[in-house]
Amino acid sequence: MSEGESQTVLSSGSDPKVESSSSAPGLTSVSPPVTSTTSAASPEEEEESEDESEILEESPCGRWQKRREEVNQRNVPGIDSAYLAMDTEEGVEVVWNEVQFSERKNYKLQEEKVRAVFDNLIQLEHLNIVKFHKYWADIKENKARVIFITEYMSSGSLKQFLKKTKKNHKTMNEKAWKRWCTQILSALSYLHSCDPPSSMGT
Template identity: 30%
Template sequence: MPPQTPDSSDQDKEPFVEVDPSGRFGRYSDLLGAGAVKKVYRGFDQREGRDVAWNQVRLGKFSDDPSVIKRLQSEIALLKSLKNDYIIVLYSFWKDNERNTLNFITEACTSGNLRDYRKKHRHVSMKAMKKWSRQILKGLDYLHTHDPCVIHRDLNCSNIFINGNIGKVKIGDLGLAKIVGRSHHAHSLIGTPEYMAPELYEEDYTELVDIYSFGMCMLEMATMEIPYSECDSIAKIYKNVTAGVKPQALNKVSDQELKAFIEKCIGQPRDRPSASVLLKDPFLSEVDYDDDDDDHKS
């Protein structure tokens, strides 16, 4: 095993808890995040001298559910094939038979996810929000025009990550992504209810469900409120979404152009524009970048 690279910060002087089979990546004990399926730890790439995210799945938990393992393996294979500035990069993956874990190393985003970042920075200009939105759409455009088409299906502000020092956002957590042929519709129900397009509940949808979720992300960025927070159950969210009742947070968006743009994204599937069309929308055009602050919500 190669020697550990010395690091100036006290935090990094602790030994690695484990090292990957090649000896290139080391894992620390600090947890960056945890979901239903995986835990994400702080890691270090000794060859390139950079921080990484070490994603680890304990396979024992899913021994009775091979579909979860199959889904994770397809996530990893999919991530490995994607190359775009606005999609989280996957560096390496392997199965550890001894520990019965599936591990994959992805790039680390210095400022965490967009939800937490936006809460931390309550006063963000409209220009900054447009910049983030353009980057998310560029990532979605790449996924949707990929061959085969890739639908994320679970886009929300907690799985869009940001490098705050350069203001760059990247789409991550493609675990629920579904690769569908251009002529096929996807047929499975999965996602985060507040961000799910109505047609997702009917289990017959296209990549435009991601545009709906993107619209809800914009609403959250503008109001710092999770859409449909007025609903106290998933059943009520489902009822509102399928009945076409818009989230109350939309009434808090006083910038009429922004509100109209969000409404365009969360409209009926047949009226919803593609990511490439939205990128050309006058609302997001680069010449429209001015320094006017949006109505800062608290």
């Protein structure tokens, strides 16, 4: 399969991003502003962190390095597994996503459609849409998988963020809601303005 690639550098800003799914281009979810706290790690935590940082695999071009630490992508249909990875050119973390095909022939039957979907996703350029960087196929004797690299949003989706705030009995002010709505609408408007328009997942 031919490889698609983007030249866009990852955004490190705190604005929410719309996520586009591999199974439904333009499927949307939003990541909230990043907030984090740091504390001293115990020896056990440091050892676990080292294990998670272990490099399991590299992209064919050597730019992206898959690590052991998994990323929760349950809200994105079609993704079988996702891991943190390092972009060795930009020095930032990205997500290494994998879509598995049970048999090689199943992939071959859908290869043209898969290529069209990912070629379309890689062309998307918007501040509030999660960036797709590259994809490739890994075909073995009996199995196949498609691997694609996306921008890493450390806060997760808006749904995940709101669950956390609800659990902690916190509420978001009206200004935050207005900002998120404006950014979502901006991303949706962009997707519909594409030629051809990107369809929205349900």
